Amino acid sequence: MxxxxxxxxxxxxxxxxxxxxxxxxxxxxxxxxxxxxxxxxxxxxxxxxxxxxxxxxxxxxxxxxxxxxxxxGKSPDKRKVKEIRLTFQMEDHDRDTKQAQAERILKKGDSVKLVIQVHGSKEGAAGKEWAEQLCQALAEFGTKTTGVQVSGKQVVVQLDPKV
CATH class of the missing domain: 3.10.20.80 (Translation initiation factor 3 (IF-3), N-terminal domain)
Incomplete structure (x- = not known):
C-alpha cells in the first residue's frame, strides 16, 4: 500500500x-x-x-x-486439493467415514480428490459407479470439476466446494 x-x-x-x-x-x-x-x-x-x-x-x-x-484468502486459486483414498473392498462403515471426511473438507472450502483403488476391469466399472454415487451424495456440498476417470488400477474424480 x-x-x-x-x-x-x-x-x-x-x-x-x-x-x-x-x-x-x-x-x-x-x-x-x-x-x-x-x-x-x-x-x-x-x-x-x-x-x-x-x-x-x-x-x-x-x-x-x-x-x-x-x-x-479463499479465492479459487488458493484452494487446497485434499486427496481421499478408498479401496473397493472397504466395509460400509469405512465408506461412510470417508464420505463424512469429504463433506467436512468441502464445507471448509477446499477441493476433494476421491481416488478409488480397483483391481481388474470388473471392479473398474463398479468403482466408476461407486464414484458417481459418492458425487451424488456430496452434491449439496460440492460439484464435479472433472468427470469420473478410470485409468488402470484407480478411479479418480475431483469435487470443488459450492460457493
Whole structure:
C-alpha cells in the first residue's frame, strides 16, 4: 500500500472521503488536500496513468487493506486439493467415514480428490459407479470439476466446494 509522500507520480486521479470523484490533480495538491482533511492519500493501483488515489482516514486504510487480504484468502486459486483414498473392498462403515471426511473438507472450502483403488476391469466399472454415487451424495456440498476417470488400477474424480 503506497500512501502520502511515497507516491512518486506527478499527477493522480483523486477520489474523496465519501467516494466522490475529485478529478485529476497534481500529487502536491492531493497531499495538501489530504493534510487539510487530516487523512491519508492512498494509491489504489499503479497500473494506470495517472494512478487512482483515495482520501482515507489512517485507521480505515489499514482496515481496508486487511479486509482485501481476508477476501482473497479463499479465492479459487488458493484452494487446497485434499486427496481421499478408498479401496473397493472397504466395509460400509469405512465408506461412510470417508464420505463424512469429504463433506467436512468441502464445507471448509477446499477441493476433494476421491481416488478409488480397483483391481481388474470388473471392479473398474463398479468403482466408476461407486464414484458417481459418492458425487451424488456430496452434491449439496460440492460439484464435479472433472468427470469420473478410470485409468488402470484407480478411479479418480475431483469435487470443488459450492460457493
Amino acid at each position: 503506497i500512501k502520502n509522500e511515497k507516491i512518486k507520480a506527478s499527477e493522480v486521479h483523486v477520489t474523496g472521503i465519501n467516494g466522490e470523484d475529485l478529478g485529476i490533480m497534481s500529487t502536491r495538491e492531493a497531499l495538501a488536500l489530504a493534510k487539510q482533511y487530516k487523512v491519508d492519500l492512498v494509491c489504489t493501483s499503479l497500473l494506470t496513468s495517472p494512478p487512482p488515489c483515495k482520501l482515507i482516514g489512517a485507521g480505515a486504510a489499514k482496515a481496508e487493506a486487511q479486509q482485501d487480504k481476508k477476501k482473497s
